[in-house]
Amino acid sequence: MPILPNQNRRHFVTSLMGGSLAAMAAGGVSATEGRADSQTAQGVAPDDPVMHYWNRPLSELVDIGPYTAPAEEMERHRVYANLVLALLHGYFNGNKDGDTGDYPWRSSQRIAGSGTQSLYAGGRYLGHNICCVAVDGDGDIIDFDFNHNSIFNSSVEHAEARLIKRIFSLSDIHQDWDSAVGADDRWNLSSSAEKAPMKGQMDDDYGRSLSNVTIYTSLESCAQCSGIMTLANIKQVVFLQPDPSQYMIGKIMYRLSRPVGQEGGPGAPRPISATEVGIETTARLDHDYKTFQAAVGTGLGKTPFYKPPGSDNDPAQWSGGKSITGFLCSDLAFADFRSGREALDAMTLAHADFRPEGQQMLTNMEVLSQARHFLNYALTEGRRGTPHR
């Protein structure tokens, strides 16, 4: 049903609802009274966490307490978190508003002596500089992905959502219909000597098949990605930069998706700030984003994000949005990503021989070695968003 020129959006919505709002108004019932009252939530069981938090302050709902883990495990987290930053550095793109023109926040990315085709490094903008990595219960890296909103002209092609869906697709070829194949947990799918790179950890219960998986993501997850990770029963999600625009949805879902007082187990993944595992870059990213927000703009004394070609004397054409995705194109963010790459390259381990309980668990040294190999493989053999050609 198109919105006709003489209709506004409210008319459109009420007509879709069969005029129910109008009917309520005509019957003397306000829309507010039509909802569940303030004391009970209709259809919600008394022991549901929703009822526990129903009349409590939001601050209590989002308080998930500090993340605690032994120093040995914190060290493992830091390896994967630095890998995410290193991938962002390696696959950085920044021409968010076009391939030509001026990006005053990206002067270090300017290509010296470039012509008119591309003045800044990074080439065609595929999506925002947001990346994530999935790690299985043994510490093996499964795969990585990036935000690809721009290449799909979509606002939902987020890194975490794309990665979870791909892992489910990959896992589908590991159904245990032939026990002989499972001898080393890998499928031999072709005549080449190489076996499929995915480990066969999946079982028939797809709802729990990723419950040992940890996601390391560069930006605090949105409602969509928190939802997809919850449906996938992802164990935990470590994020490198807080996103104040996402209304703490990950924490809210963590609390509401499991019994009151319970930590871990089925439900939304626990959001863990990388600050809590000792990544200093997280505080720097947050600080640099605030610096960007305070200074970006098109007004007097502000620095625009982008100036189209030939618009030097026409500020009306400039863009100065304070969006976090604009910040993620800036020299500030690029330097922060590079520091993660440098940290991964230079990393020394205090707990190199630590191996969590479990036969196939990798030691911290094996984790670091694999992260470095994965980075090299992804950057030399892969493409942005997939380690595979």
Ligand SMILES: [Zn+2]
């Ligand atoms: Zn998302």
